[in-house]
Amino acid sequence: MHLEAAATSAVKAGPTLIAFPPGLAVGPAVAQIATPMPHKKAAGEILFSEGEDAESVYEVTGGMLRLYKLLPDGRRQITGFATAGHLLGLAPEGICVYTAEALTEVTLRRYKRAAVERLIDEVPGFARRMLAATSQELRAAQDQMLLLGRKSASEKVASFLVMIAEQQARSGEDELDLPMTRSDIADYLGLTIETVSRTLSKLKQAGLIALPTAVRIEILDRDRLEDMAAGDELSC
Amino acid sequence: MHLEAAATSAVKAGPTLIAFPPGLAVGPAVAQIATPMPHKKAAGEILFSEGEDAESVYEVTGGMLRLYKLLPDGRRQITGFATAGHLLGLAPEGICVYTAEALTEVTLRRYKRAAVERLIDEVPGFARRMLAATSQELRAAQDQMLLLGRKSASEKVASFLVMIAEQQARSGEDELDLPMTRSDIADYLGLTIETVSRTLSKLKQAGLIALPTAVRIEILDRDRLEDMAAGDELSC
DNA sequence: CGAATGGTTGACGCTTCTCAAACTACGTGG
DNA sequence: CCACGTAGTTTGAGAAGCGTCAACCATTCG
Numbered sequence: 324m325h326l327e328a329a330a331t332s333a334v335k336a337g338p339t340l341i342a343f344p345p346g347l348a349v350g351p352a353v354a355q356i357a358t359p360m361p362h363k364k365a366a367g368e369i370l371f372s373e374g375e376d377a378e379s380v381y382e383v384t385g386g387m388l389r390l391y392k393l394l395p396d397g398r399r400q401i402t403g404f405a406t407a408g409h410l411l412g413l414a415p416e417g418i419c420v421y422t423a424e425a426l427t428e429v430t431l432r433r434y435k436r437a438a439v440e441r442l443i444d445e446v447p448g449f450a451r452r453m454l455a456a457t458s459q460e461l462r463a464a465q466d467q468m469l470l471l472g473r474k475s476a477s478e479k480v481a482s483f484l485v486m487i488a489e490q491q492a493r494s495g496e497d498e499l500d501l502p503m504t505r506s507d508i509a510d511y512l513g514l515t516i517e518t519v520s521r522t523l524s525k526l527k528q529a530g531l532i533a534l535p536t537a538v539r540i541e542i543l544d545r546d547r548l549e550d551m552a553a554g555d556e557l558s559c
Numbered sequence: 560m561h562l563e564a565a566a567t568s569a570v571k572a573g574p575t576l577i578a579f580p581p582g583l584a585v586g587p588a589v590a591q592i593a594t595p596m597p598h599k600k601a602a603g604e605i606l607f608s609e610g611e612d613a614e615s616v617y618e619v620t621g622g623m624l625r626l627y628k629l630l631p632d633g634r635r636q637i638t639g640f641a642t643a644g645h646l647l648g649l650a651p652e653g654i655c656v657y658t659a660e661a662l663t664e665v666t667l668r669r670y671k672r673a674a675v676e677r678l679i680d681e682v683p684g685f686a687r688r689m690l691a692a693t694s695q696e697l698r699a700a701q702d703q704m705l706l707l708g709r710k711s712a713s714e715k716v717a718s719f720l721v722m723i724a725e726q727q728a729r730s731g732e733d734e735l736d737l738p739m740t741r742s743d744i745a746d747y748l749g750l751t752i753e754t755v756s757r758t759l760s761k762l763k764q765a766g767l768i769a770l771p772t773a774v775r776i777e778i779l780d781r782d783r784l785e786d787m788a789a790g791d792e793l794s795c
Numbered sequence: 796c797g798a799a800t801g802g803t804t805g806a807c808g809c810t811t812c813t814c815a816a817a818c819t820a821c822g823t824g825g
Numbered sequence: 826c827c828a829c830g831t832a833g834t835t836t837g838a839g840a841a842g843c844g845t846c847a848a849c850c851a852t853t854c855g
Contacts, residue, residue, distance in 0.1 A: 392701060392702075392704075392705045394705070394709060394710070394789070394790035395789060395790055395791050396790060396791075398709040398710075398790065399709070400705040400708040400709045402701045402704050402705075413694065414694070414698075415690075415691045415694040415695060415698075420698050420701060421701060443687055443690065444684075444687060448680070450686035450687045450689075450690055451679055451680060451686045453686075453690050454651075454679065454686055454689050454690045454693060455651045457690060457693045457694055457697060458649065458650070458651040458693055459651060460697055461693060461696055461697050461700060462650075462651075462656050464697060464700035464701065464704065465628060465638045465656060465657060465700065466628075467704055468628075468636055468638050468700065468703055468704060468707055469628045469630070469636040469638075471704055471707035471708045471749065472636045472707045472746075472748070472749030473630060473634040473635070473636045473746075473749060474630070475842080475843095476842075476843070504800095504801065504802090505801075505802065505803095506801085510708075510709075512708070513707065513708030513709060514843080514844090515843075515844055515845080516801090516802080516803095517802095517803085517804085517843090517844075517845085518842090518843060518844075520802060520803055520804080521803080521804080521843095523803095524803075524804085536851095536852090537801075537802055537803090537851080537852085553630070553631060554630035554631055554632060554634065555631050555632075711810080711811095712810075712811070740832090740833065740834090741833075741834065741835095742833085750811080750812090751811075751812060751813080752833090752834080752835095753811090753812075753813085753834095753835080753836085754810090754811060754812075756834060756835055756836080757811095757835080757836080759835095760835075760836085772819095772820085773819080773820085773833075773834060773835090
């Protein structure tokens with residue numbers, strides 16, 4: 324019942340999380356096997372931490388989380404932002420490989436991991452759908468590797484803006500709300516806060532975007548931004 | 560028959576490819592449904608290219624390939640190295656998302672993609688195994704994101720050496736053969752050839768490794784190398 | 796109003812990149 | 826067998842992009 328809803332929601336939102344591609348339905352058997360527990364987390368709360376036992380699988384129904392890994396000295400790499408429709412905590416070895424932290428208030432449905440595993444084994448086609456979703460995440464992760472390893476700061480920020488724009492493609496609006504801070508963007512792109520801020524200022528000066536407020540971004544020249552994101556020189 | 564062999568081979572080798580975790584067996588139905596075509600590629604040959612239709616799925620049985628994505632101006636990010644046991648070309652949308660190129664001579668088994676898809680649908684447990692393998696790759700991809708976004712050159716090279724060492728863990732040998740060039744290593748770690756070379760020289764000077772020849776590396780202090788790879792300061 | 800959090804901007808420095816030259820290994824052909 | 830060419834590697838000098846440190850500004854909240 325609930326997982327079906329997720330199955331029809333949008334895909335993309337960055338790498339490292341499981342999302343159900345659109346057009347997939349799970350089937351009526353689901354709710355009987357895996358009964359969801361409604362959940363809510365306030366901004367800043369941690370859903371689960373890297374290294375913990377993964378006892379539950381969470382389905383995001385609202386809000387946004389950041390998913391990240393840490394180095395011993397505190398350096399952080401955000402591997403993705405999870406939004407409605409994403410499934411978190413499906414670690415195959417039963418251990419969380421990243422931390423999930425609420426960025427806004429977040430609503431979730433919690434499933435017992437064992438129940439989801441049973442679904443995978445027993446509901447025909449369910450494993451296949453999970454496989455498709457996971458493959459999609461893997462593809463996104465590979466794009467992110469290209470970004471982190473080979474793109475300049477301008478190209479990274481442009482890529483980020485294009486990604487957010489695609490995600491918030493509701494109506495024809497070219498105004499974006501950023502739920503995350505500069506620090507989150509920096510840790511997602513492998514940059515520092517200052518470089519993100521400076522790069523946004525440069526894009527603003529170049530007339531590609533406008534910044535009414537810090538968390539609000541208007542895209543003025545989508546085409547050039549996409550060219551820049553793709554690495555088509557003219558990076559500035 | 561053949562896929563079972565793969566199912567019992569080692570996992571790790573870097574992100575972005577599908578490998579069968581050890582201890583998984585596919586079952587005797589496989590060979591009947593998806594008959595493999597033996598294949599061979601010489602070093603330098605391209606198996607498939609980014610953007611192409613993914614018509615076949617390849618199972619690597621010997622040798623090594625590099626998997627990479629390109630930016631329009633030629634910048635390259637290697638997302639992983641594929642070795643025996645890895646499955647390539649399982650793009651869910653039917654389009655290759657990276658290029659696979661033989662690094663050494665490579666032996667492969669080719670399956671029709673449609674046949675593998677049928678396997679996924681019809682052989683109980685097969686989709687589940689593919690899901691486990693793909694999740695494992697996703698985990699590795701996340702590790703690589705942390706490396707690319709937040710590790711220093713020394714930490715990157717140390718991580719690479721530890722990875723290769725784990726992969727070539729045959730016997731107690733601490734001598735490694737590198738099938739790839741400095742250029743490949745650089746494009747895997749998000750560095751340049753020169754930085755890789757200089758970093759290896761520094762590690763040699765620090766007594767952590769020895770370099771009998773360019774393609775041969777002896778690990779002298781595994782512990783410190785692993786500390787460095789994990790980001791435990793003392794980076795040098 | 797003042798503190799706190801987050802964002803912007805500037806000056807400076809360091810890590811890594813770029814450009815260039817020299818060295819090594821290896822295979823080919825004279 | 827050795828000169829030569831080629832591809833790959835190493836090393837150096839200099840440049841640049843991004844990080845670090847620091848000050849200042851904006852917004853929110855008690």
